[in-house]
Amino acid sequence: MNDPAETATHAEPGGLPEPGARPGWGAPARTATPPGPGGLTDPGPLLRPGAMYGSAMSEPGVPPAATPGTAFEVGVPPAQPPASRPGPSAEPGGPPPAELDWDRAVELIRRTDEICLACHVSPDGDALGSMLALGRALRACGKRCLASFGEPFGVPAILRFLPGQELLVEPARVPRAPELMISLDAAGRARLGSLAATADRAGALIVIDHHASNTGFGGVRLVDPAAAATAVLVEELIRRLGVPLDRDIAQGLYAGLASDTGSFKYPCTTPEVHDLAGRLLTAGVRPETVSRELWDRAPFGYLQVLASALSRARLERDAAGGLGLVWTTVTRSDRDARDVPYDQLEGVIDQLRRTDEAEVAVVCKENDRGEWYVSTRSKGSVDVGRACVELGGGGHRTAAAFTMGGEPAWIIDRLRAALRVPGGVETDD
Numbered sequence: 438m439n440d441p442a443e444t445a446t447h448a449e450p451g452g453l454p455e456p457g458a459r460p461g462w463g464a465p466a467r468t469a470t471p472p473g474p475g476g477l478t479d480p481g482p483l484l485r486p487g488a489m490y491g492s493a494m495s496e497p498g499v500p501p502a503a504t505p506g507t508a509f510e511v512g513v514p515p516a517q518p519p520a521s522r523p524g525p526s527a528e529p530g531g532p533p534p535a536e537l538d539w540d541r542a543v544e545l546i547r548r549t550d551e552i553c554l555a556c557h558v559s560p561d562g563d564a565l566g567s568m569l570a571l572g573r574a575l576r577a578c579g580k581r582c583l584a585s586f587g588e589p590f591g592v593p594a595i596l597r598f599l600p601g602q603e604l605l606v607e608p609a610r611v612p613r614a615p616e617l618m619i620s621l622d623a624a625g626r627a628r629l630g631s632l633a634a635t636a637d638r639a640g641a642l643i644v645i646d647h648h649a650s651n652t653g654f655g656g657v658r659l660v661d662p663a664a665a666a667t668a669v670l671v672e673e674l675i676r677r678l679g680v681p682l683d684r685d686i687a688q689g690l691y692a693g694l695a696s697d698t699g700s701f702k703y704p705c706t707t708p709e710v711h712d713l714a715g716r717l718l719t720a721g722v723r724p725e726t727v728s729r730e731l732w733d734r735a736p737f738g739y740l741q742v743l744a745s746a747l748s749r750a751r752l753e754r755d756a757a758g759g760l761g762l763v764w765t766t767v768t769r770s771d772r773d774a775r776d777v778p779y780d781q782l783e784g785v786i787d788q789l790r791r792t793d794e795a796e797v798a799v800v801c802k803e804n805d806r807g808e809w810y811v812s813t814r815s816k817g818s819v820d821v822g823r824a825c826v827e828l829g830g831g832g833h834r835t836a837a838a839f840t841m842g843g844e845p846a847w848i849i850d851r852l853r854a855a856l857r858v859p860g861g862v863e864t865d866d
């Protein structure tokens with residue numbers, strides 16, 4: 438399969454633009470800059486608020502379906518990071534960053550004036566929140582900085598409240614070979630989409646990530662599989678850079694932390710996570726604002742789409758090894774009738790998975806290309822990740838997804854079979 442990253446065209450063959458000459462590059466914060474191209478107040482013509490191209494949105498905590506040859510992204514942090522660390526060798530997925538790694542990252546940042554940030558495609562709260570928080574911190578210490586992510590380039594509706602959107606530029610406007618690039622929350626270079634080739638050409642590449650499945654790319658690696666979110670690592674980097682947390686920086690980090698801990702509900706919610714959350718609240722974050730924006734609001738049409746989806750839900754008590762399966766669909770015509778965009782549908786699965794009688798919950802969501810993005814959840818006894826991998830997607834034991842064409846009933850037949858294969862269903866002894 439062609440790697441789109443290798444065939445991406447770039448609008449900037451000449452390398453880094455002149456300082457301040459490019460929309461999205463902020464001027465150093467300590468330099469007074471009038472509004473206009475390159476200035477701090479210039480959002481640039483490149484970010485189109487409200488635009489959402491394509492429909493491959495990821496859900497909080499759920500990896501997008503993997504494509505062949507694509508490094509698989511586990512969107513959910515490790516299930517059980519140890520509360521206290523017994524030592525690097527015992528870490529799942531590898532040791533946390535060493536002092537030397539932090540020192541190298543800080544040194545690279547200190548000596549570079551212009552820095553490009555990139556997060557994974559179809560960014561979630563951790564990817565975008567961490568990236569924008571770091572971008573604002575870098576501008577605060579005098580760097581010119583821009584941020585982007587590979588196509589489809591469009592900020593999901595629920596993330597448009599995040600401060601720092603003025604840092605965003607379309608991926609085609611990212612310099613072809615940045616002096617320093619920082620990758621955030623991407624488990625592999627392929628997860629950078631069209632910016633993967635840019636990362637390859639960068640003079641230096643710092644990778645900040647917390648996925649156990651991280652492929653090991655990047656010259657300087659701040660990768661800690663035990664971290665609940667990339668935001669945890671970004672906060673430490675910001676601290677080491679000596680930048681105080683202001684409210685806007687803290688809000689991005691908090692959005693990342695809240696997203697990847699499922700609102701502080703997942704097992705990765707350690708005492709350290711709450712300590713960090715406390716520091717972010719001290720810096721001015723309003724938790725009710727973040728959670729309302731992320732999860733607790735939707736247009737009225739969404740309620741009607743949800744009602745349709747729930748009214749069609751089917752409970753199959755014998756499926757999933759007799760533990761029960763509940764599933765439904767959200768069609769494109771459902772959405773079109775209510776003018777609800779695809780990226781508003783992330784909460785449907787959270788209603789379905791409450792079903793007491795079903796271990797596994799599934800929502801088939803028809804995207805704008807007519808394919809079905811199939812979100813799955815289990816309560817822990819069934820490994821839906823394995824089933825989704827078998828069907829060409831990816832995931833975690835309790836949250837996974839795949840994309841498939843065809844009729845939903847046929848897709849569910851295949852999923853039901855995958856959940857039946859040896860190892861697909863594991864019941865507690």
Ligand SMILES: [Mn+2]
Nearest residue numbers: 563622667697
């Ligand atoms: Mn993350």
